[in-house]
Amino acid sequence: MLKIFEHIGRYFILMGKVFSRPEKGAIYRRRIIREMESLGLDSIGLTAIISVFIGAVITLQMCINLESPFIPRSLVGYATRETMILEFSSTVVALILAGKVGSNIASEIGTMRITEQIDALEIMGVNSASYLILPKIVAAVCFFPFLTILSILIGILGGWGISAATGIMIPDDYVEGLLTDFKPYSIVYSLIKTAVFAYIIASVSAYCGYYARGNSLEVGRASTRAVVSCSIVIMIFNLILTQILLI
Amino acid sequence: MIRAEHIVKSFDGRVVLDDISVEFETGKTNLIIGRSGSGKTVLLKSLVGLHEVDSGRVWYDxxxxxxxxxxxxxxxxxxxxxxxxxGALLDSSTVEENVRLPLDLFTNQSASEKRDRVNFCLQRVRLNNANGLYPAELSGGMIKRVAIARAIVLNPKYLFCDEPNSGLDPQTSVVIDNLIHEITQEYHITTIINTHDMNSVLEIGEKIVYIHEGRKWWEGSKENILQADNRELNDFVFASAMAKRARQAQ
Structure with missing residues (x-):
């Protein structure tokens, strides 16, 4: 238990260093763009593939489980939309990105730590925590909401595609369901969650990598620790944010 | 000049540096030698502040x-x-970006001034046409030379080298040693090198400090190290069969 408090304390000390005044704005801007490419753009493919299949599967399962003359078929489109917006495209995509992006960040920074690259930056008088971690946090927080919107759109399209391809329901019914009782606030809720999860993924993974010690085995362990920690923290914050924002 | 006064450093209760006091002179190539695990790297990192000392003081001039x-x-x-x-070069940056980084962060030079300075430093370490290469594409000797170029790009007053010859063949080691020695004299900087390479000691060691089990055991120069009357130092210096034969031949 004490260990957890030690980690929380060290995490906040690290964040204090991360958010101290940057050395030179122009350098950071360049790094943010680079990180957007490696953390964000490179995740579009994975997000799109998972979203299209999950959208299709949700639609199929809804069709099978809501087989009743008393339930309108359009409810399938409504349920798919709500599932994608409220939970899948923010929370589940964040968990997937915790695996891809989180392990990437932890192993990159962990490798820099054990190969003394971070020491080299410190010797130059660079605030290594800010230089390495801040651009990743900014890039993730700015870019992941676009991934969420993309995931929502592609997931809904996947549902429409499967209904049209298999004939399990009439696509027009699906579209009617999509347009039923749409609340724009759901999108805002989803984007707020995504921004918070993006911060968690970037900062917690960076923390795990930054304090890696020893050899290459430690980098692997830091990477695993990052994915596990991010997943747990995301689930906790999912609950907290849902309570605050929806209830 | 860099002066350490009564430096003590321990990790988890284990004393690694025990009351070390030493002065490293300006314009000279100062060497810290000792067996693996003797505390050389901890001393070097304590001098530059990568390790906080438990007690004692480090003076820069x-x-x-x-x-x-x-x-x-x-x-x-x-x-x-x-x-x-x-070498500790940034893996995701090219040779040019690595050498340019301190200029980007701490100077207001124009892009062309920075390019000129980077090229000058790379030429100084005899590394041409490598600007666009990544560290993974370089040999061990080239990595060390880029590291030297990066270290001197801001005209430092103090140069620290942690085992600059490790992993290099004897010929490349000599090249790196000579390069560091030349730069020390050319820019009149205080250079401190951690090494256990006896060739470096005898070639460039203007001041040598021998660390044994976390304590300063001996200090002197390359001229008097071979005649030193210190059993631990002699065990270290004449550990190899070749050194023993050389001593017998004397």
Whole structure:
């Protein structure tokens, strides 16, 4: 238990260093763009593939489980939309990105730590925590909401595609369901969650990598620790944010 | 000049540096030698502030480095160049970007001025046409030379080298040793090198400090190390069969 408090304390000390005044704005801007490419753009493919299949599967399962003359078929489109917006495209995509992006960040920074690259930056008088971690946090927080919107759109399209391809329901019914009782606030809720999860993924993974010690085995362990920690923290914050924002 | 006064450093209760006091002179190639695990790297990292000492003081000329906070140390760190054992080049940056980084961060030079300075430093370490290469594409000797170029790009007053010859063949080791020695004299900087390469000791060791089990055991120069009357030092210096034969031949 004490260990957890030690980690929380060290995490906040690290964040204090991360958010101290940057050395030179122009350098950071360049790094943010680079990180957007490696953390964000490179995740579009994975997000799109998972979203299209999950959208299709949700639609199929809804069709099978809501087989009743008393339930309108359009409810399938409504349920798919709500599932994608409220939970899948923010929370589940964040968990997937915790695996891809989180392990990437932890192993990159962990490798820099054990190969003394971070020491080299410190010797130059660079605030290594800010230089390495801040651009990743900014890039993730700015870019992941676009991934969420993309995931929502592609997931809904996947549902429409499967209904049209298999004939399990009439696509027009699906579209009617999509347009039923749409609340724009759901999108805002989803984007707020995504921004918070993006911060968690970037900062917690960076923390795990930054304090890696020893050899290459430690980098692997830091990477695993990052994915596990991010997943747990995301689930906790999912609950907290849902309570605050929806209830 | 860099002066360490009564440095003590321990990890988890284990004393690694025990009351070390030593002065490293300006314009000279100062060597810290000792067996693996003797505390050389910890001493070097304590001097540059990568390890906080438990007690004692480190002076950079007239400034007490140990009493300074992160922001005040920054001013001195801009005068420090350091070459790490593995080079510690940023993997995701090219040779040019690695050498240019200190200029980007701490100067207001124009792009062409920076390019000229980077090219000058790379030529100084005899590394041409490597600007666009990544560290993964370089040999061990080239990595060390890029690290030297990066270390000198801001005209440092102090140069620290942690085992600059490790992993290099004897010929390349000599090239690196000579390069560091030349730069030390050319720019009149205080250079401190951690090494256990006896060839370096005898070639460039103007001042040598021998560390044994975390204590300063001996200090002198390359001229008197072979005649030193110190059993631990002699065990270290004449450990190889070749050195023993050379001593017998004397």
């Amino acid at each position: 007239q400034t007490d480095f140990t009493s300074l906070g992160f922001r005040d140390r920054k001013a001195i760190r801009k005068d420090i160049g350091m070459i790490f054992q593995g």
